[in-house]
Amino acid sequence: AQSVTQPDIHITVSEGASLELRCNYSYGATPYLFWYVQSPGQGLQLLLKYFSGDTLVQGIKGFEAEFKRSQSSFNLRKPSVHWSDAAEYFCAVGARGGSYIPTFGRGTSLIVHP
């Protein structure tokens, strides 16, 4: 079975600073990988996903993520954070065979200082 770890529970950055949120997964092959964002009082929204091909994936709201097979990682990045990016971010892993259900990380709470 797959698993996913988001090592950082909280991250605080200043507005305009760069951002990297970490995600590590455990799976026997290359999984499907997702990043979702949850703003306060709302459901989750997909930022980007990786299925195959180019390991650098572009998403919405200026986010990108890079799949690194050797490190079993799928870190999310943004070059310049805006105050509206303050939210909870979830990494999710889906298996290519077997379970139909993705496994979500515990989430990273992003705090943005003005």
Add this chain to the structure above:
Amino acid sequence: KAGVTQTPRYLIKTRGQQVTLSCSPISGHRSVSWYQQTPGQGLQFLFEYFSETQRNKGNFPGRFSGRQFSNSRSEMNVSTLELGDSALYLCASSLDQPARNEQFFGPGTRLTVL
């Protein structure tokens, strides 16, 4: 097109009562998944329905049940409520298998058990 809707948005119940939550997926989506979100446990998968059949089930007691109708709308029911059932319940719809497709989440139903 309209997003995933969930009703009600907020519920307050007392221990021992039962509750029914409703979810209307995006038009054309046949897969509906339910998740329980709490600060301590994160996002936990409850069950997934596809074409009116429960296709996957998480590790929750039998007090948690669900169903899906022919129009893909779904309901989940929790009987004999316990204090620990207080959580945000999220519904997500997708075209097919959630592990391999983008899930669209509703805003959730906030259940408080007193």
